[in-house]
Amino acid sequence: MRSEFKYWNNHLPYQIGHKADVTVHPVPEMLNFASVDALVRELKPRVPVHCIRPQVLQQVAQWFLDNFPGDVLYAVKCNPEPAVLHHLSQAGIRHFDVTSLSEIKLISKFAPGGTAYFMHPVKSRDAIRKAYFDYGVRDFALDSKDELQKIIEETGSATDLNLHIRLALPKGVAAHDLSGKFGAHPDLTVELLQAADKIARQVGICFHVGSQCLHPDAYRRAIKLAAQVIARSGIEIDIFNLGGGFPAVYPGMTPPPMSRFMDAIKAGLAEDIKLPAHTKVRCEPGRALVAEAGSVLVNVELRKGDNLYINDGVYGSLFDAGILNMRYPAKLIRGNGSEHKTPYKGFKLYGPTCDTVDVMRGPYLLPEDTTEGDWIELGQLGAYCTTMRSKFNGFDEHMTVEVWDQPQMQMKDWQPRTDRRTIDKDNVPALNLLALQREAYETEMS
């Protein structure tokens, strides 16, 4: 079982394509494989395998840190896997948006030195108290007077609080609307900003344009609304938080380049709002930071016509695939490594539980002769997927490993750039060169 360490012993640390001076080390206790194909050859796993690509986490985090005009908070809810927190932290992410006490504990353990920001607008009294007194959390979000009162009471009227008022946005154009559940109406936001200003060390405003937002202008519209609300409140804002919502690429859903989102935000901050010089600007990406870095390897247990019964489903890592009808890229891997030469066709996937909602309609494009015993790697599952796994019907068994090959899909923004130093003299993107080296190594080993 431990022989797979030969892979990383021979390859690591890897260099990132466009930052030749940055290295990525694996988490020592995790199983590491040069590729998902190598993992299948070696383990032939019969339980779903969550695959994490550390080099992709590093690459995307680096891009956000380089391009967002302020602090980047990772929204931990998206994927709280310790290895993900470790690699993001190693990549330079020092700020974490947390939803619960459990996530705060994870940060203190797996991203030591990082700061947790309790950005959930509704928290239990117990969580507020423990976050403040036991974990040193000073940043709390709220969207109601009652929550403000709870925070004051549970922190013993602390004078060192940073309070963030969550502004409700009108229903936007994001694939996953978040406008209904949280956020204060502009009138209430004005009142809450004024109330917070009387007691807090720092006062912030925050919002969320909706997850998988495909329109950069959504951020400009939100900035304009926030500007009006801040102006009405008459207070000097200390923290301006643009939230998450940054998209990832999925089959049939190609967002505009991420650089256009940054351009819109920079234009909005320059033209649509007048922030005092001391104001800190922040964002809280979840999906965009981690979606590409995660995939899930599943096994086909039965084929019935165009339906494949697999060992993972909506009660596992494929909740969004089933309930929200999200589609993910699929790659067939044969146990014997043989090539699949048949034409491709669309399949529906059924999960392992006895529940009829446990179906992922896709369609998932796979070779026509896909059959029982084959493995399928479903890509882009790093966000809001592996963290959803439940014990329903007893199918919670799974493994988590690190893999070092390329994901099936990537945003163009953070692919290796040729205007920076690469390690390849012929100007071939460095990551491709590494992939070639790994391929050569695998061939040699097999």
Ligand SMILES: Cc1ncc(COP(=O)(O)O)c(C=O)c1O
């Ligand atoms: C407060 C807050 N910030 C950030 C995020 C991350 O959003 P996304 O994954 O769309 O970037 C969420 C997601 O629900 C959230 O509730």
